[in-house]
Amino acid sequence: MTQLTTCLSPQLLPLHQIQDKIVVVVDILRATSSMVTAFAYNVESVTPVPTLADCRLFKNEGFVTAGERGGQKVEGFDLGNSPFDFMNHELQGRHLAFTTTNGSQAIVLASEAKQVLIGSFLNLSATAGYLMAQKSPVLILCAGWKGNFNIEDTLYAGALAQKLETTFEISDDASLAAITLYNGVAGHMKEFLGKSSHAKRLAGFKNQKDLEFCLKRDQFGFNVVLQNTRLLKLDPST
Numbered sequence: 001m002t003q004l005t006t007c008l009s010p011q012l013l014p015l016h017q018i019q020d021k022i023v024v025v026v027d028i029l030r031a032t033s034s035m036v037t038a039f040a041y042n043v044e045s046v047t048p049v050p051t052l053a054d055c056r057l058f059k060n061e062g063f064v065t066a067g068e069r070g071g072q073k074v075e076g077f078d079l080g081n082s083p084f085d086f087m088n089h090e091l092q093g094r095h096l097a098f099t100t101t102n103g104s105q106a107i108v109l110a111s112e113a114k115q116v117l118i119g120s121f122l123n124l125s126a127t128a129g130y131l132m133a134q135k136s137p138v139l140i141l142c143a144g145w146k147g148n149f150n151i152e153d154t155l156y157a158g159a160l161a162q163k164l165e166t167t168f169e170i171s172d173d174a175s176l177a178a179i180t181l182y183n184g185v186a187g188h189m190k191e192f193l194g195k196s197s198h199a200k201r202l203a204g205f206k207n208q209k210d211l212e213f214c215l216k217r218d219q220f221g222f223n224v225v226l227q228n229t230r231l232l233k234l235d236p237s238t
Helices: 010-015 031-040 052-059 103-109 121-134 151-164 173-193 197-204 208-214
Strands: 002-007 022-026 045-048 064-069 095-099 115-119 138-142 224-227 230-233
Touching: 002 010, 002 151, 002 173, 010 103, 022 103, 022 121, 022 151, 031 045, 031 095, 031 103, 031 115, 031 121, 031 224, 031 230, 045 103, 052 064, 052 095, 103 138, 115 121, 121 151, 138 151, 151 173, 173 208
Parallel strands: 002 138, 022 115, 022 138, 045 095, 064 095
Antiparallel strands: 045 230, 115 224, 224 230
């Protein structure tokens, strides 16, 4: 069977060989959830950018700039990192440059993979279906928080791995632990995550509605893929 593994932090990514794998990058709170939402509102592309300085340069090229540091919108940027920032039909056809504390960094780190997909609960089933059709080894990369483990990304890893466990070989400890964690709290994720460090940060910024939205499952039926340096909405026929 084809193998699925999980990397619980970008700091651990050098321990994995990714060139022959599809890497699913996940930053539930909130980067990858916001990116998927942006494509639901028909942005043309999203360019993940590691630094604030680089992201500002894209503004001179007509890009919409979006991002955060420490959970808060960057001064001078057009948008922050809340999925609600991207629920705007005026973004249709626009190109976004996006930089965040964790998610955009993880996407850039994974760029040498065979393919990079963007993971979120919002399109969980679409991602699982695509991966089953590809029959390629998969690595779930959790963006974490400043290199550390976090709960929300691990819960997503468990949810995705559980959907794939009948068609993939899952034997690494990280994936098994993620599945166990997810199974234990799947019925009350919001309440469980309310105790997490990042949920408390968001609550401090009065962004509790972001937590609720980012945990909604299967709101969208498409995937987002990295092509060269840009994220694009994947053609359903691919």
